[in-house]
Amino acid sequence: VPETNRQIRLAARPQGELKPDDWEHVDVEAAEPGEGEFAARTVAVSLDPAMRGWLDDRPSYVPPVALGDVMRAGTVVRVTASNHPDYAVGDHVVGVFGVQTHVVSDGSGALKVDIGAAPPATYLGALGMPGMTAYFGLLDVGALREGDTVAISGAAGAVGTVAGQIAKIKGCRVVGIAGGPDKCGMLVDDLGFDATIDYRAEDVRAALRRHAPDGLDVYFDNVGGDILDAALANLAMHARVVICGAISQYNASGAVQGPSNYLALLVRRARMEGFIVFDYARRYGEAAAEIAGWISEGRLKTKEHVVPGTIDDFPATLQMLFRGENVGKLVLELA
Amino acid sequence: VPETNRQIRLAARPQGELKPDDWEHVDVEAAEPGEGEFAARTVAVSLDPAMRGWLDDRPSYVPPVALGDVMRAGTVVRVTASNHPDYAVGDHVVGVFGVQTHVVSDGSGALKVDIGAAPPATYLGALGMPGMTAYFGLLDVGALREGDTVAISGAAGAVGTVAGQIAKIKGCRVVGIAGGPDKCGMLVDDLGFDATIDYRAEDVRAALRRHAPDGLDVYFDNVGGDILDAALANLAMHARVVICGAISQYNASGAVQGPSNYLALLVRRARMEGFIVFDYARRYGEAAAEIAGWISEGRLKTKEHVVPGTIDDFPATLQMLFRGENVGKLVLELA
Numbered sequence: 001v002p003e004t005n006r007q008i009r010l011a012a013r014p015q016g017e018l019k020p021d022d023w024e025h026v027d028v029e030a031a032e033p034g035e036g037e038f039a040a041r042t043v044a045v046s047l048d049p050a051m052r053g054w055l056d057d058r059p060s061y062v063p064p065v066a067l068g069d070v071m072r073a074g075t076v077v078r079v080t081a082s083n084h085p086d087y088a089v090g091d092h093v094v095g096v097f098g099v100q101t102h103v104v105s106d107g108s109g110a111l112k113v114d115i116g117a118a119p120p121a122t123y124l125g126a127l128g129m130p131g132m133t134a135y136f137g138l139l140d141v142g143a144l145r146e147g148d149t150v151a152i153s154g155a156a157g158a159v160g161t162v163a164g165q166i167a168k169i170k171g172c173r174v175v176g177i178a179g180g181p182d183k184c185g186m187l188v189d190d191l192g193f194d195a196t197i198d199y200r201a202e203d204v205r206a207a208l209r210r211h212a213p214d215g216l217d218v219y220f221d222n223v224g225g226d227i228l229d230a231a232l233a234n235l236a237m238h239a240r241v242v243i244c245g246a247i248s249q250y251n252a253s254g255a256v257q258g259p260s261n262y263l264a265l266l267v268r269r270a271r272m273e274g275f276i277v278f279d280y281a282r283r284y285g286e287a288a289a290e291i292a293g294w295i296s297e298g299r300l301k302t303k304e305h306v307v308p309g310t311i312d313d314f315p316a317t318l319q320m321l322f323r324g325e326n327v328g329k330l331v332l333e334l335a
Numbered sequence: 336v337p338e339t340n341r342q343i344r345l346a347a348r349p350q351g352e353l354k355p356d357d358w359e360h361v362d363v364e365a366a367e368p369g370e371g372e373f374a375a376r377t378v379a380v381s382l383d384p385a386m387r388g389w390l391d392d393r394p395s396y397v398p399p400v401a402l403g404d405v406m407r408a409g410t411v412v413r414v415t416a417s418n419h420p421d422y423a424v425g426d427h428v429v430g431v432f433g434v435q436t437h438v439v440s441d442g443s444g445a446l447k448v449d450i451g452a453a454p455p456a457t458y459l460g461a462l463g464m465p466g467m468t469a470y471f472g473l474l475d476v477g478a479l480r481e482g483d484t485v486a487i488s489g490a491a492g493a494v495g496t497v498a499g500q501i502a503k504i505k506g507c508r509v510v511g512i513a514g515g516p517d518k519c520g521m522l523v524d525d526l527g528f529d530a531t532i533d534y535r536a537e538d539v540r541a542a543l544r545r546h547a548p549d550g551l552d553v554y555f556d557n558v559g560g561d562i563l564d565a566a567l568a569n570l571a572m573h574a575r576v577v578i579c580g581a582i583s584q585y586n587a588s589g590a591v592q593g594p595s596n597y598l599a600l601l602v603r604r605a606r607m608e609g610f611i612v613f614d615y616a617r618r619y620g621e622a623a624a625e626i627a628g629w630i631s632e633g634r635l636k637t638k639e640h641v642v643p644g645t646i647d648d649f650p651a652t653l654q655m656l657f658r659g660e661n662v663g664k665l666v667l668e669l670a
Contacts, residue, residue, distance in 0.1 A: 061602050229593070243601050258564070258593030266578050266609030267396050274601030 005030040005102035007070045008314045014055055016253035017322070022055070023071070023315045030102040037106050038087040040077035042311070044120035045099055045332040046128070047318050048074070048158070049222070052250035061276045071099040071314070074129060076113070076120035087112065094123045099314050101334065118295070121304035125329030126295065127288050130158035133244060133277040135287040138163050139170075141275045142218040142242045146171035149212045151231055154222030155196065156183035157321075158329035159244060161303040162291070163220050164193050169299055172218075175211045177204060177227060179324045186327060191301060205230035215268070218242065224249045225257050232261035241265075241272040251322060303328025310334060340365040340437035342405045343649045349390055351588035352657070357390070358406070358650045365437040372441050373422040375412035377646070379455035380434055380667040381463070382653050383409070383493070384557070387585035396611045406434040406649070409464060411448070411455035422447065429458045434649050436669065453630070456639035460664030461630065462623050465493035468579060468612040470622040473498050474505075476610045477553040477577045481506035484547045486566055488534075489557030491518035493664035494579060496526060496638040497626070498555050503527050504634055507553075510546045512539060512562060514659045521662060526636060540565035550603070553577065559584045560592050567596035576600075576607040586657060638663025645669060 004027045011024040033039040054072055057064050065072050075098070079091040084107055087093065095110035097103040113123045125131060137159070138144050150167045154160045155176030164187065167174045176187040176196045184196035197207040204227050208216070215236030221228050224246030232241070249256045265272055280287070294300035305326040307317050317332045339362045346359040368374040389407055392399050400407050410433070414426040419442055422428065430445035432438040448458045460466060472494075473479050485502045489495045490511030499522065502509045511522040511531045519531035532542040539562050543551070550571030556563050559581030566576070584591045600607055615622070629635035640661040642652050652667045 059602070224598075243598070245601075246598055249598075255595045256598060258595040258597055260590045260593040262593055262597070262607070263559075263578070263581055263584075263591060263609070265607060266580075266611065267394070269610055269614060271606050271608035272597070272600060273606035274598070275604055276601065279604060 002032075003030040003102060004028070005100055006311050007101075008099040008311060009070055010055060010065045010067055013057055013067070017251045018052070018055075018315065018319060020315055025312055031104040033081055033083050033104050035083050037104050038079045038082035038084045038093075039102065039104050040079045040093060040097075042075050042077050042097065042101050042103065042334055043092065044076040044124060044306075044334065045311070045314060046074035046124040047314075047321055047326075047330040047332060048129070049245055049247045049250060049321050051318060052247075052322070061278070072096060073099045073314075074124055075099075075103075076123055077103055092120065092123075094128065099311060101311050117292075118302075119304075120333070121306050121329060121331040122295075122302050124331055125158050125304050126162050126291055126300065126302045129277055130329055131162050131291050132280060132284055132287050134159045134163035134166055135291065136277060136280040136283070137242050137244050137275060138166055138218070138220060140280070141273050142220060142240045144170055144172065144218055148172045148217035149175070149214065149236065150218045150220065151175040151177060151208060151212065151216050151234075152220045152222070153177040153199075153227050153231070154245070154247060155187055155193070156303075156327050157222060158303075159222060160220075161187075161191060161328050162300070165191055165294075165300045167218075168192050169294060173212070175208065175216075177223075183327055186303075191303070199227055205233050208234040215239065220244060221246070223247050224259075228259045229261045232259055232264040235264050235268040235270045237268055237270075239268055239270040241270060243272060243274040247322065305330045306333050307331065308333050308335065337367075338365040338437060339363070340435055341646050342436075343434040343646060344405055345390060345400045345402055348392055348402070352586045353387070353390075353650065353654060355650060360647055366439040368416055368418050368439050370418050372439050373414050373417035373419045373428075374437065374439050375414045375428060375432075377410050377412050377432065377436050377438065377669055378427065379411040379459060379641075379669065380646070380649060381409035381459040382649075382656055382661075382665040382667060383464070384580055384582045384585065384656050386653060387582075387657070396613070407431060408434045408649075409459055410434075410438075411458055412438055427455065429463065434646060436646050453627075453637075454639075455668070456641050456664060456666040457630075457637050459666055460493050460639050461497050461626055461635065461637045464612055465664055466497050466626050467615060467619055467622050469494045469498035469501055470626065471612060471615040471618070472577050472579050472610060473501055473553070473555060475615070476608050477555060477575045479505055479507065479553055483507045483552035484510070484549065484571065485553045485555065486510040486512060486543060486547065486551050486569075487555045487557070488512040488562050488566070489580070489582060490522055490528070490531065491638075491662050492557060494557060495555075496522075496663050497635070499528050500526055500629075500635045502553075504629060508547070510543065510551075512558075518662060521638075526638070534562055540568050543569040550574065555579060556581070558582050559594075563594045564596045567594055567599040570599050570603040570605050572603055572605075574603055574605040576605060578607060578609040582657065640665045641668050642666065643668050643670065
């Protein structure tokens with residue numbers, strides 16, 4: 001008896017905030033693995049702010065998810081049948097397998113992971129794309145140097161929690177910007193940030209001036225909007241502004257809010273630079289090995305927000321990101 | 336009988352556009368040169384978009400002009416009396432001597448120039464700050480490479496005319512953005528630009544797509560506002576956006592218009608970087624020598640817009656910049 005593969009597909013191009021109607025939940029027959037393929041069941045689904053951008057029909061760094069297609073997502077899957085010499089039943093594999101309960105793969109773009117060494121969520125977080133993003137964004141694009149003063153927005157998110165800890169490991173002063181006292185407390189008490197700013201309660205521009213009186217050498221931006229402007233008003237000379245994301249703008253149905261203070265780049269002889277982590281694919285191994293080392297030494301703590309549920313919970317879980325309800329890497333874990 | 340030094344001083348902090356009342360015209364007794372000093376009369380006054388920023392009371396790369404102070408300006412002066420061994424009567428000297436008819440200087444920050452080799456306006460233009468700005472902005476900040484596609488806004492201005500010609504000399508395709516058919520015609524017919532866009536008559540975004548179908552490798556921005564956004568929408572991968580100025584925003588009494596398309600930096604893995612030409616002071620000699628060589632070889636044409644008049648014409652002449660009435664370097668030449 002063939003199994004049922006339940007898929008979450010894009011039903012409509014969302015306007016502004018995502019709605020339940022933007023998705024359709026579809027059952028299809030689970031495919032059998034052909035020669036050189038394996039079949040697997042989904043164990044954990046990654047939820048990422050970048051997903052919002054993949055839903056819009058405009059040119060970007062990846063093609064948009066087509067209407068009717070299974071939603072693109074990184075997942076961890078467990079092999080249930082295999083005609084592939086490198087994959088055995090019971091193996092765990094990470095890849096961009098999409099939001100569905102069952103997958104068949106020839107292994108291209110996939111990576112076998114040791115679920116004994118770290119839980120699935122970590123392979124979607126600190127050892128996955130968010131970890132790579134933090135690592136290359138800060139060290140390569142941000143050209144981080146020991147002694148730098150660094151501010152990170154979205155600091156309690158999947159990328160921010162890793163980025164802040166890497167900056168600490170590299171001998172920097174780190175100011176985290178996050179929403180609410182719980183997140184801010186966690187960043188200082190648990191992850192060792194030097195200071196935090198609760199953007200919901202504080203004037204970010206004034207608080208940055210207080211916490212970084214000599215200005216920011218590196219600003220790692222995950223949010224855009226007013227917080228980006230506050231950071232631009234507090235740059236040190238020759239600062240590097242790393243544009244990683246702009247979650248405050250992803251649901252905007254009108255124009256994106258451009259940074260009004262961008263002329264600070266001129267006054268401070270600073271640069272603002274964007275990047276896409278995929279460009280660093282050849283160096284993922286190097287970064288993952290270094291991050292894994294820091295984790296095992298207890299110098300970098302993984303923060304994961306695991307939501308248990310079914311594949312049908314994907315749309316509601318994704319919303320948590322845009323409401324700031326997650327702490328660390330948001331993952332939907334399937335029973 | 337001591338001579339009279341007529342000065343243009345800042346009387347009020349301008350709000351938005353400059354008004355005649357923002358200035359006062361004051362006569363003082365011309366100073367006598369002390370030991371190690373020379374006295375000189377002003378021959379030519381530079382008018383620069385950056386001057387608008389110097390009038391606002393906020394932190395920038397130079398202190399604001401204080402209320403009651405002589406307006407800051409680069410000038411060419413002719414020595415009339417000297418107690419300085421390096422300067423003789425009749426010598427021409429360029430320096431930041433301010434908007435006044437008479438100056439006394441000990442020569443610090445001043446440079447003697449050969450008025451036989453080039454007219455005063457050229458020492459305030461292609462061989463002065465605008466030339467240095469074009470040279471270092473394009474070659475150093477913009478990291479210009481042979482074969483690049485380059486767009487320049489404010490292309491018919493003091494910096495733009497030099498920048499476009501340097502890009503041509505370096506083997507690039509150059510698209511100039513300027514206001515009106517006369518300026519655009521001059522850029523192509525006279526200065527050898529490959530294409531131009533009349534921003535008053537054309538949709539700049541669409542025109543850039545047409546003239547640079549593979550995107551811009553370098554965008555040199557003098558204007559900000561909508562034109563910056565149009566350029567950001569047309570970047571090639573790994574593009575460099577050089578922030579030199581933002582003349583469209585200098586008279587804004589509200590917030591500066593931030594570039595709504597800044598997330599193109601992420602999609603295109605591009606960087607936007609500001610600079611201040613003063614940081615390159617040690618290399619001015621090198622740049623001036625190279626530019627002078629190109630001029631003498633006929634590869635770089637100087638474009639100067641010389642307004643004859645008196646020092647009292649400074650405020651009205653400055654307005655020409657913000658109305659786009661000048662072609663090339665705007666200079667007030669005193670009788």
